[in-house]
Amino acid sequence: MTRPRAVAAKAAQYALVLWAAATLNFLLPRLAPGDPVQYLYGGDALGLAREALAEVQAGYGLDRSLPEQYLAFWTGLLRGDLGRSVQFNRPVTEVLAEFLPWTVALVGVSTLLALLVGVGAGAWAAWHRGSRRDKGAVAAVLALDSMPGFWIGMVLIAVFAVGLGWFPSYGAAAIDAEGVAWLVDAVHRTVLPATTLALATFGGFFLLTRAAMVSVLDEPFVRLARAKGVPEGRIALHHALRTALLPVWTNLTMVLGALLSGAVVVETVFAYPGLGRLMYDAVTARDHPLLQGAFLLVTVGIVAANALADLTYPLLDPRVGRASEGAAS
């Protein structure tokens, strides 16, 4: 298979995945019992009369048949129109555009923190493998890793927001701040939720890095480097850690894939306006248009993360590139 054909085949594969996922995203909310209009207008006044409900449902296109709705879904999607959120009474694209940056900021910062601290601490522990420091670190990480994210968040709030008053306990930004003050406030508000998420996820990076590096440290090329008189620091970072990073990279791309939707609990505890909580509320309210849009965004995120892994593996490990070239020829 020639390279352009291989690329085209890969692209077709991704397009098929996206189509199947988008179709599932369309179907799932409709398969669940519940209707957004009934959710919104039921309750207080013992509900709306049936004609009134039908009238409102027609306004959101919910009275049409499933195939008609599906056709409208794709027509809209190709035009970049994801419909109108029933809950927010605004275009879905606007709602997603408002919530997406906060999720990317929160989960991006926490993932970066978890990655740097996890990889650094994991490498350090592997380098001191078998020592009391290593055992202590592993025990501490396992203990931390077993704590649920919401509990860590509540503890941080109790200590640093309620007790010491150092950080706000809710929200992502002040509604009326501008410029630098807005940025400072946003960073201030992100510290606790990002730390919570980082603490809840860094264990995976730590354990993976440690395990991979421990196995690499016994490899002949490390012994050879040592025999050649290469400085210990250079052996640790250049020879061992670099080689051990491949599974860590895999883990990172998987975490990135789940980035957009994975922080629902922490977002709830900190009242942070992220996509995870948005999706939870949309499921509760059966807000079909918003659910479709949010699911689509998450699907694209996961597919993009997979594509990133596919594309970057040969750069990290030349054997992968050679193997795939061998298979193609």
Add this chain to the structure above:
Amino acid sequence: MSIGRRWVPAVLALLLASGCAGGAEPSAGEGPITAERLTIAVPAAVGGPLNVFVSFQEQISELVYDKLFAPSPYVDRPQPWLASEVRMVDPSTWEVALRDDVRWHDGEPFTADDVAFTFHYAHEAPTGRFTHHINEIPDVSSVEVLDPHKVRFTCAFPCPDLGPVTLADLPILPEHVWSKVPPAEAKKHDALPVGTGPYRLVEFDPTTGYRFESNPDYFAGAPVVRELVMPIIADPSATFTALRAGQIDAAFRPVSPELIDEFSRSSDVGVIQTRPLRFPELRLNFERAPFDQPRFRQAVSFALDRQELLDTVYLGQGRVADKGYPHPDSPWSDPTLSTPSDPARARALLDELGYLDRDGDGVREGPAGPLRYTVITSGVEPTQVRAAEIVAEQLGEVGIAATAQGLDAGSFADLSTSRDFDLQVSSITAHGVADPTQFIMSHRSGYLWDAPEIPYPEWDALFERWKATTTVDDRRDVAFEMQRMFNQQPTSIPLYYPDEHWAFRPEAFAGWAESPGFGIVHKWSLLPHDVAERAEAIVVAGS
């Protein structure tokens, strides 16, 4: 692991220390009654920037909008507000003189054209919270502009309660803004609102919330708080943690019963107790046998031990629901209503109806087999789940086997509205339990009783009498008859009348006051108290 074990107790100690911070003396009522800025958490931004045609919270949107009467139909004597003088010309005709010193937030003068436009627009807009209250009961057939500050309302049938009910309910919209929005598109309008009220909504963002600035030229007097910031905090626990930490000054959400004691002991947090016009209810699906039988429904009502429900579910924080439906604090409720608990009478009624336990398994049988039903409720409301469980137990004691089932909110709303349930525990607020026209709307044939095979001729006969009455007193008398009939064959049974507790930071602002049905977060708390008292909008201590 040893590090983790050492760390956990230390953190728990810190948690306890932070939870116990604060003295033992309650401090509600002491503190400033003006403020530069208050931060009040709201649980959601449903409906966006206060579009009154979409779902919304009246208390919040009435910061921006005013009505012809104030504060609501839930008080004894609503007072003219945007109106200056009101005269019932005859039982179907009202003339309303309007204040001439009112301006919209954008500077345009408020006139009779706005009032006429609002009513006409609501006739054409898709059905919403307000529309059927002027299109059906009462049926306001025309609104004429008599001069720039005078309008005449004409109703299709007598409307002696137009002033204190309808005119105290419908917010008035600016014609110069809404005339550009086609009525069919009313629900989709998402611009910041323009009102005449004491606050202007100056910013709305679904990720951060609402920001209001006071209207210094408000005709009734400048508000006592200059700026309101309302962040959205969906989670109750996160809300009250933020309050405890001093990061918000109040919450648009009552305190759960478990937290009341802790907040009452704190010197940093004040607590106000109110008597809300809402209650949890057991709804019976009158479209399904055997709940389609009035006497069976009455037996269910007798079977419920309301004292146990109050004590167990709500920790005794309220009153026993022995006066049925509507809420006894509504000025439109018959004070003689009585819905006693009497399991023996429940059993006797079921026996009379022929539902007997023939096989001795503790469950009665009817023509369609054993009486086995499900009590559905929203699984995210812990008190409702508990109430459903206790209702099921109590029904079991009279031979009706019931199982409580908590559902996710979407499924519950679906089953509830499509009436695909036997029994359900839900909650109903002031508009449902204290508004006299909503009571008529909901229970006459053709609205919720819209299934053609289930007529309600007794009620409809009373409805015709109600429509023909020409004075408020006569109308109230017929309404009382309807209420008595309702409670003898209820389709909704109140489980208890809860009290509400509202927490706030008194050092930030202590001017909070109860307005019936509206809690403490509303415009009447934020206006000078003499203004609110003149409007008879707040509950004054000792009254």
